[in-house]
Amino acid sequence: MSSNRYTGGEIILKALADQDVEVVFGYPGGVTLPLYNDIYKQNSLRHVLVGHEQGGVHAAEGYARSTGKTGVAMATSGPGATNTVTGLVDALMDSIPLVCITGQVTSALIGNDAFQEADTTGITRPATKHNYLVKSTEDLARIIHEAFYIAANGRPGPVLIDVPKDIIMGMGEYVGPEGIEPRNYKPQINGDREAIEEAVDMLASAEKPIIYAGGGVINSGPEASQLLQKLVKMTGFPCTTTLMALGAYPTTDKQFVGMPGMHGTYEANLAMYGCDVMFNVGARFDDRVTGNTALFSPGSQKIHVDIDPSSINKNIAVDLAIIADATSFLTDFITIWNEKQPKLNHKAHEEWWKEIESWRSVDCLGFEQDSKADIRPQYALTQLSEALNGSDYYVTTDVGQHQMWSAQYIQFDEPNRWMTSGGLGTMGYGIPAAMGVQLAHPESSVVCVTSEGSMMMNVQEMATIAKEGLPVKILCLHNKVLGMIRQWQELFHENNESECDLSQGPDFPKLAEAMGFSAMVCEKADDVEGSIKEMLATDGPVFLLMHTDRMENVFPMIPAGAAHNEIVLGPNQKLVPADDKDNVMA
């Protein structure tokens, strides 16, 4: 027998080592016991025992999103595997590279309704980019390497490998990752040159251009963000980035007009509506961005660059489509632009910027904090952003009002610093994601902004964070209600607060202390700045419960099914009515 033969468990660990995996988020179970015996015998791979498999997958997502590497999660068969499903779909929607290894009952028992058996590959088929049921230990190494290739190449996503117990215990040959790639999966990286030339001509001839960047720019690596900044600077054009792309372009820069979409800025949405050339790199015309597709940016020619051909013409028909990786495309685009030295219509652009500045002057995110009044979440997050400014920080969020305010009020000048559940909108994402981020960046400030509804969905991971000695800071905006639900009920459902009250919730500081966190409470506007600074300065995991105004709504807002020019401003912005079309379409 050759010396290259190992048990399935050993093969898994060797393959993970060869894929440069440093940390795995997992939970053992009956069928993965032999694998965990192998994990016990080594110390190169860090295994984090999570509280729940969903938390493990979100932690792997946070790790992946903040490093650009592939995150790894492990679970046992049956309930372990089914618990990963939400995390897998979350990663699928937000294009996060993950490999999830699940145990399965012994091959001979598959289909017999064995103890802790579930049809994991069947259940996760639409939840993953691809999945495998391993039939022989001889295939295991190749499948793991192939899974890493698929997870990270093309449009990234989660790949699941279901490994029956007998395959983990059986013997097979180990092969390294060199030269292993799937037979059929060959994503197109470089865009068509003629199409890129056409894109240069289209953008150069624009009078009212907008550059609209999405999560694809972040997924392509930090170089893509630098290239995007170069492009925006050299053209002088306005830039908007989606929720998934915050940080791909510095949010503090003057050419940044804010985020587009349902809770995007007034200026970003009116620029999207009124532009004559829309230049989309790595965004997918999500319905939260487009609003009513029939009324979406009616007068513009649209260029769409995406690595995933199925994103083209899915929601919005475009005039020019280019299949490419963002880094490759932006490199080519800038080169061709420089070769062509196109003459720009500076006069038109001046007018366009004047128009944008008039929208910006509405100050759609403006707010006032009365020091005697309830703390406004906008104020709390502005203070958080200012306290973080200049430091090395990462922010994760959960889902709801606090997420939108975080997107609006926290500034990011670099990619991979902002982790949020965009596509799936998974409440319970923020705390485990922060754990993954902090593990990858032990010296950085990692703050999870959450609220009591989301927090309770994966609250058990607070114990994991404390157990692992991770100094994660959790800022919980405590409005005692499911805020986004209450907002929609107020605006669209007769103001009936149906099943959204959380005022009877647990004693959060006690809960946090029980989990191993230091707990702080802030109830007064005057204390916001100080308590946030104290939270950031305190060693170890810290939980800050920030009491906020229960009735606050997220504005601006484009109601579902409305067009961008029907954007609704907040009560503070009593300027030109947004639905005044003459104003919009000057």
Added chain:
Amino acid sequence: MNNFYNDKVQDHTFSILVENEPGVLARVIGLLSGRGYNIDTLTVAEVDEEEGLSKITIVSSGTPMVLEQIRAQLERLVPVRAVSDLTVDGPSVERELALVKVAGEGESRVESLRIADIFRARAVDSTNTSFVFEIVGSTEKLDAFIELMKPLGLVDVSRTGVVAISRGAEPI
């Protein structure tokens, strides 16, 4: 561009070459049902044993936007080697086979044989009171034949669904 969003539903035939691995058919079908696309007919069989490839033929209907999505989504699946929308990629040949069981006596029995002859359908099973006809042709031809058999004692039909291939020398 204008006709892209229009709601005019068309039938298209997709030819999909896939790795013959477990679950690949479930992947393809799950994709279509999960995204709300129609499957009018579906056939599948191994076509290249050496390479381990199967071919799936699907007839689906939808607006131009949906039909373009179906192709792009199918191409995204890892075990899919090639996808052709035969309806737009050039001329193709489509065939379907049906087995049609007709029960009856007397004049209607004779009449069913006469019509089968016109359609070049073959009787592949016969009893004193029934025939099973085998008929090959376009979907429309099979529909017409089955329609004519209804008053003559049609009792059961099995159809393969459409198989199709592009005309000319090139593979998919």
